[in-house]
Amino acid sequence: xxxxxxxxxxxxxITHFAEQLNKPTADVQILILWDAEENTIKYKKMVRxxxxxxxxxxxxxxxxxxxxxxxxxxxxxxxxxxxxxxIQFKCEMSNLFVVIYLIEDEEKDIRLFLYKNSExxxxxxxxEILSN
Numbered sequence: 001x002x003x004x005x006x007x008x009x010x011x012x013x014i015t016h017f018a019e020q021l022n023k024p025t026a027d028v029q030i031l032i033l034w035d036a037e038e039n040t041i042k043y044k045k046m047v048r049x050x051x052x053x054x055x056x057x058x059x060x061x062x063x064x065x066x067x068x069x070x071x072x073x074x075x076x077x078x079x080x081x082x083x084x085x086x087i088q089f090k091c092e093m094s095n096l097f098v099v100i101y102l103i104e105d106e107e108k109d110i111r112l113f114l115y116k117n118s119e120x121x122x123x124x125x126x127x128e129i130l131s132n
Contacts, residue, residue: 006126007109009061009070011102011110013062014029014102016060023048023050028045029045029099030060031052033094033098035094036094041082042054096115098113099113101113112124
């Protein structure tokens with residue numbers, strides 16, 4: 001159930017950003033990374049042939065206030081996953097990135113890909129992030 005919930009949040013975020021920018025959803029991605037200085041998860045909206053900007057989780061949700069504290073729930077799972085992969089790939093958490101994207105406008109399932117710096121490591125399933 002939480003998988004579907006988080007998947008909907010990310011799919012809706014990509015769709016919302018694409019609509020704002022008048023771009024196809026395939027041209028918009030969400031990057032998740034660990035900020036070692038602030039000791040927190042950060043999100044970045046990436047746009048093909050456009051500007052990429054850091055965004056707050058509320059912008060992904062498309063709400064002013066996160067009354068249900070969804071960011072804290074998601075951040076905990078994501079941080080644990082990045083920590084696990086940092087151990088597996090013998091690197092710092094801040095060297096890992098997860099890119100979330102849709103291949104087509106009508107695609108129902110989001111795709112996630114794990115990167116170490118600029119090296120693509122593997123496609124991951126949302127369940128891997130949420131099962132920690």
